[in-house]
Amino acid sequence: MTSKELTQQIFKKKSFLCVGLDTDLDRIPTYLLSEEDPVFSFNKAIIDATHKYCVAYKPNIAFYEAIGVDGWKALKKTVDYLHSEYPEIYTIADAKRGDIGNTSRMYAKAFFEDLGFDSVTVAPYMGKDSVEPFLEFTNKHTILLALTSNEGAYDFQTLQTDNEELYKQVIKTSKGWNNSENLMYVVGATKAEYLADIRKIIPENFLLVPGVGAQGGSLEEVCKYGITKNVGLLVNSSRKIIYASDSSNFAEIAGAKAEALQIQMAQELEKL
Numbered sequence: 376m377t378s379k380e381l382t383q384q385i386f387k388k389k390s391f392l393c394v395g396l397d398t399d400l401d402r403i404p405t406y407l408l409s410e411e412d413p414v415f416s417f418n419k420a421i422i423d424a425t426h427k428y429c430v431a432y433k434p435n436i437a438f439y440e441a442i443g444v445d446g447w448k449a450l451k452k453t454v455d456y457l458h459s460e461y462p463e464i465y466t467i468a469d470a471k472r473g474d475i476g477n478t479s480r481m482y483a484k485a486f487f488e489d490l491g492f493d494s495v496t497v498a499p500y501m502g503k504d505s506v507e508p509f510l511e512f513t514n515k516h517t518i519l520l521a522l523t524s525n526e527g528a529y530d531f532q533t534l535q536t537d538n539e540e541l542y543k544q545v546i547k548t549s550k551g552w553n554n555s556e557n558l559m560y561v562v563g564a565t566k567a568e569y570l571a572d573i574r575k576i577i578p579e580n581f582l583l584v585p586g587v588g589a590q591g592g593s594l595e596e597v598c599k600y601g602i603t604k605n606v607g608l609l610v611n612s613s614r615k616i617i618y619a620s621d622s623s624n625f626a627e628i629a630g631a632k633a634e635a636l637q638i639q640m641a642q643e644l645e646k647l
């Protein structure tokens with residue numbers, strides 16, 4: 376999916392919500408554990424109940440890798456289900472990959488070609504040759520970690536290097552890489568006050584903003600500093616939606632949580 380198509384979906388659905396599928400066997404309703412594929416059953420129920428209120432889903436790959444082959448199968452089934460049942464939905468593999476060039480190319484093939492995701496998160500630490508293999512794919516996005524939502528972001532990302540924070544250098548430098556039009560950036564909702572500065576460097580690029588909900592980030596603050604006339608935001612919430620209840624109507628309750636965020640987002644879009 377192109378950025379333009381994603382923007383069209385955002386205005387159509389009045390939502391820039393991304394639902395995080397951080398599916399953990401220890402947290403899903405116990406009655407699902409007797410199903411043949413409990414992870415997929417949980418994801419399918421969540422997707423069916425929330426798809427009206429969001430434009431994207433973001434499975435965090437760690438949760439699937441942690442349970443081995445079964446996890447990979449459930450991940451593939453989830454992405455295939457999304458593409459077949461809800462082709463308008465944008466998919467993000469939150470994998471945080473990046474390696475020397477030929478290895479990155481294999482990661483890119485895995486997430487873009489084999490699994491068929493629209494985008495993948497990538498760590499910028501290994502530099503240009505580790506990121507460009509992802510950028511070569513047409514109509515696919517590479518979402519570079521810029522300023523992450525966790526406390527440890529202050530360990531390196533905000534350090535001054537050449538009189539400028541490292542995360543700003545990551546954004547500025549990556550803008551000069553081949554096929555940089557395929558870049559999006561991760562900025563944590565817990566760092567909303569940095570968004571005004573970030574928008575001076577990248578006024579148009581999409582930002583993936585995790586941290587609303589369980590991590591305490593504010594949607595209002597994110598919009599105040601980060602929204603553009605084309606929106607340019609995908610705001611993710613995972614645990615607060617998918618684990619809102621562990622009862623038999625967990626999906627319905629997840630749907631209500633997603634709808635509440637969508638209503639807030641519609642109000643923000645009205646202001647544009």
Ligand SMILES: O=c1ccn([C@@H]2O[C@H](COP(=O)(O)O)[C@@H](O)[C@H]2O)c(=O)[nH]1
Pocket residue numbers: 395397435469522523524525561562563585586587588589590611612613614615
């Ligand atoms: O800076 C980052 C980058 C990625 N994440 C991921 O997003 C979700 C957030 O989950 P919540 O339950 O809504 O807190 C999760 O998959 C993280 O690994 C992030 O939080 N911050």
